[in-house]
Amino acid sequence: xxxxxxxxxxxxxxxxxxxxxxxxxxxxxxxxxxxxxxxxxxxxxxxxxxxxxxxxxxxxxxxxxxxxxxxxxxxxxxxxxxxxxxxxxxxxxxxxxxxxxxxxxxxxxxxxxxxxxxxxxxxxxxxxxxxxxxxxxxxxxxxxxxxxxxxxxxxxxxxxxxxxxxxxxxxxxxxxxxxxxxxxxxxxxxxxxxxxxxxxxxxxxxxxxxxxxxxxxxxxxxxxxxxxxxxxxxxxxxxxxxxxxxxxxxxxxxxxxxxxxxxxxxxxxxxxxxxxxxxxxxxxxxxxxxxxxxxxxxxxxxxxxxx
Amino acid sequence: xxxxxxxxxxxxxxxxxxxxxxxxxxxxxxxxxxxxxxxxxxxxxxxxxxxxxxxxxxxxxxxxxxxxxxxxxxxxxxxxxxxxxxxxxxxxxxxxxxxxxxxxxxxxxxxxxxxxxxxxxxxxxxxxxxxxxxxxxxxxxxxxxxxxxxxxxxxxxxxxxxxxxxxxxxxxxxxxxxxxxxxxxxxxxxxxxxxxxxxxxxxx
Ligand SMILES: [Zn+2]
Numbered sequence: 001x002x003x004x005x006x007x008x009x010x011x012x013x014x015x016x017x018x019x020x021x022x023x024x025x026x027x028x029x030x031x032x033x034x035x036x037x038x039x040x041x042x043x044x045x046x047x048x049x050x051x052x053x054x055x056x057x058x059x060x061x062x063x064x065x066x067x068x069x070x071x072x073x074x075x076x077x078x079x080x081x082x083x084x085x086x087x088x089x090x091x092x093x094x095x096x097x098x099x100x101x102x103x104x105x106x107x108x109x110x111x112x113x114x115x116x117x118x119x120x121x122x123x124x125x126x127x128x129x130x131x132x133x134x135x136x137x138x139x140x141x142x143x144x145x146x147x148x149x150x151x152x153x154x155x156x157x158x159x160x161x162x163x164x165x166x167x168x169x170x171x172x173x174x175x176x177x178x179x180x181x182x183x184x185x186x187x188x189x190x191x192x193x194x195x196x197x198x199x200x201x202x203x204x205x206x207x208x209x210x211x212x213x214x215x216x217x218x219x220x221x222x223x224x225x226x227x228x229x230x231x232x233x234x235x236x237x238x239x240x241x242x243x244x245x246x247x248x249x250x251x252x253x254x255x256x257x258x259x260x261x262x263x264x265x266x267x268x269x270x271x272x273x274x275x276x277x278x279x280x281x282x283x284x285x286x287x288x289x290x291x292x293x294x295x296x297x298x299x300x301x302x303x304x305x306x307x
Numbered sequence: 308x309x310x311x312x313x314x315x316x317x318x319x320x321x322x323x324x325x326x327x328x329x330x331x332x333x334x335x336x337x338x339x340x341x342x343x344x345x346x347x348x349x350x351x352x353x354x355x356x357x358x359x360x361x362x363x364x365x366x367x368x369x370x371x372x373x374x375x376x377x378x379x380x381x382x383x384x385x386x387x388x389x390x391x392x393x394x395x396x397x398x399x400x401x402x403x404x405x406x407x408x409x410x411x412x413x414x415x416x417x418x419x420x421x422x423x424x425x426x427x428x429x430x431x432x433x434x435x436x437x438x439x440x441x442x443x444x445x446x447x448x449x450x451x452x453x454x455x456x457x458x459x460x461x462x463x464x465x466x467x468x469x470x471x472x473x474x475x476x477x478x479x480x481x482x483x484x485x486x487x488x489x490x491x492x493x494x495x496x497x498x499x500x501x502x503x504x505x506x507x508x509x510x511x
Contacts, residue, residue, distance in 0.1 A: 035430035038486045038499035044430045155426035226340045226454040
């Protein structure tokens with residue numbers, strides 16, 4: 001893979017072990033990762049460690065990345081689809097410092113992508129690893145608060161209550177109301193939470209060429225989807241799964257195939273819809289695609305230094 | 308290639324434990340993620356007697372004081388090496404082992420003797436490092452399942468005639484079962500329990 005590295009290779013801070021974690025912790029996480037890959041969608045317990053970032057900043061994902069990453073990797077970190085949020089910048093700086101790795105905003109140039117809330121719009125490639133930061137790994141938790149009970153339900157494939165809950169939505173609203181963390185069935189066996197990605201992204205998990213790893217720090221769980229694995233969003237024959245759709249394309253790059261965020265543009269109720277994946281949007285604009293508000297004041301407020 | 312340490316009769320472990328184990332892990336992860344692919348673990352290592360460099364590197368990467376190891380008869384010379392380099396307890400009972408080092412050519416190999424996890428904790432199962440002769444020249448078997456786009460045919464050699472039917476039967480118990488890392492020379496190939504195995508029936 002040709003690398004266009006956005007940032008120069010940083011010096012590694014030798015005061016820390018490579019990638020911060022000690023070797024015994026890395027081995028423990030690595031063993032959990034291999035079991036997670038061998039049983040796709042099953043949540044493997046692991047001995048989560050404290051990390052030098054506040055909880056809620058994705059300590060599970062960071063531990064997974066730390067156990068996997070090497071000096072030759074190129075890391076991309078996204079939060080809500082954007083590379084430039086505080087959370088994404090902090091995690092990227094952390095790994096630049098403790099592992100001396102190159103970082104990038106370009107999806108195609110990354111060997112490891114750590115994410116919260118989104119899967120990039122550009123299709124992932126074989127050899128890439130997508131690491132999800134997961135706040136709540138248990139898809140059955142809203143139905144059953146006891147860990148012993150949810151573990152039994154997974155053990156026996158007792159997912160009837162989950163289908164009942166989804167069907168109750170259909171009875172009340174005419175459709176399944178869940179739009180984030182929409183549950184999936186992995187390899188025909190385990191119901192899994194895809195973490196709080198929009199259901200728009202669920203189809204990207206199915207038969208992906210990339211390896212997908214999930215880390216939940218507070219809940220101490222690791223799970224995985226190997227490449228080329230069946231991932232099916234739960235649905236019903238008379239109410240098939242559908243992703244969100246928008247009435248208009250991205251106001252900046254005119255994309256009609258990406259997940260759009262609503263942005264308020266003024267005090268008078270003006271609003272626009274723009275790509276959540278900032279790198280994807282920039283790439284389309286660089287390629288000459290122009291949305292209806294590109295170049296206007298409202299558009300300029302969102303496009304950094306571009307014309 | 309590398310000089311034998313004059314201090315230890317055991318042979319050297321990783322030259323650079325931090326980065327070499329990271330490189331090995333990524334290759335083991337790639338092997339487990341894409342069953343049937345062959346990965347080259349190219350790190351320099353002095354393997355114990357009758358153990359391949361690849362099998363040695365897998366154990367150095369994953370095994371420590373938290374992971375009891377079982378050694379098949381004939382491979383017990385590896386015990387002092389694993390105690391010294393990994394601090395790993397070597398156990399007598401296969402079902403107590405987190406990792407096992409076995410010989411795929413042996414008709415004595417019994418996957419049922421190992422821990423296949425339980426339905427609430429299928430992860431608490433044994434990972435077997437299985438010696439074979441090479442990754443070509445043997446009976447072809449067809450793999451499918453997670454990590455495989457369509458099907459993949461593999462033909463490792465030096466495996467007992469009962470090996471693949473036994474693995475196929477073990478994997479039919481999914482999500483219970485054991486995960487295999489085949490090793491030959493400096494190469495590995497993983498067959499996790501999620502892989503479905505189709506063994507051609509012998510003609511005549
Ligand atoms: Zn856009």
